Amino acid sequence: MNERLRRSMHRAGHDIASLAEAVGVSSKSVERWLTGSAPYPRTRFKVAALVGMDEGYLWPDSVDGASLAGAEIVSIYPRRNDVPGDLWTDLLRSTERNVDLLAFAGLFLTEEHSEWLPTLARKADGDVRVRLLLGDPDGIQLAARDTEYRICGGVAGRVSAVLSYYKNDMPDSVEIRLHDTPLYNSIYRFDDDIVINTHAYGLLAAYTPTMHIRRMDGAYFNTYLESFERVWGASRAVERDAR
Incomplete structure (x- = not known):
């Protein structure tokens, strides 16, 4: 088939x-x-x-095999803001196995896409494994990002906001961890599709290039998946409030 x-x-x-x-x-x-x-x-x-x-x-x-790696790249956008708004929820709705998110905050998903949280919760209540990796508010990397962006405590505040969404609105099956790693890109994985938001010094992620990749031979896809797994292994779990 x-x-x-x-x-x-x-x-x-x-x-x-x-x-x-x-x-x-x-x-x-x-x-x-x-x-x-x-x-x-x-x-x-x-x-x-x-x-x-x-x-x-x-x-x-x-x-022919030589063209497969290039075929993994579905689209490239000059800025994350240029990604079609419905792509995020369309990919989420079609997911059947894995949702993996690695970012400092990724607050745009919860604040700009009204269907993100309820759809993610439904997927997690089903058979989809959901893993969320967010920046550690107590770590050195968020402080460094504040200095880079010249905003006092702004990044940590965004993480706290998105954590409140996920901790309060997600079922217990959703795995949430905090990382203190220097991100070179944010990773949003939906089964065999992955969206990579590259980072550039001094620029907010909304204004940096973004790639939509679909796994074929894995030349691109597996590189980012391995990166996610390495950060996941070095992260710490978020304590969930008793319900």
Whole structure:
């Protein structure tokens, strides 16, 4: 089963019949693609465009290996503020296994996206493992970031605000930890999709380049996932209030 194609069709609002009609093939052809066959190159390109995915993601065995790493990059935005607003919640809604967040605060998710907290809570109540890594208000890195941004205590205040959201609105299954590491980028992982918000000295994260990556051969994706795991291993758990 080509699970990537099936999920991409679902996200794009296509079933077998509608995709077949849009491409100009029989429903049986689409069924064969779903069970493992790959269409001809010209048809692959058309299908990929219709479902909004790269053909190398849908049929990695049909694309030469040298191009797979580049195909992992879905989009690059000059600033995080340029990321389409619905991308964050769309990725969250489609997540079935893992949500991993590494940032100093990531307050924009809770304050600018009204569906973020309730959707995250529903996912955590299901089978999705949710891990949140936020900056330690008592650590040296947040103090250094305050100096960098020339704001007195502002970053720690943002962390305290977002912690109150997650501690009060999330089920106990959500794992929250604090880190005291110098972040070179913030990481937002949703199953096989990961959004990387790069950091640049003296600039707020909202104004720095951001990449949307989708795992294929893992050349990009696995680098950031390993970074997340290293910080997770060096972090400390947040004490949750008794309920």
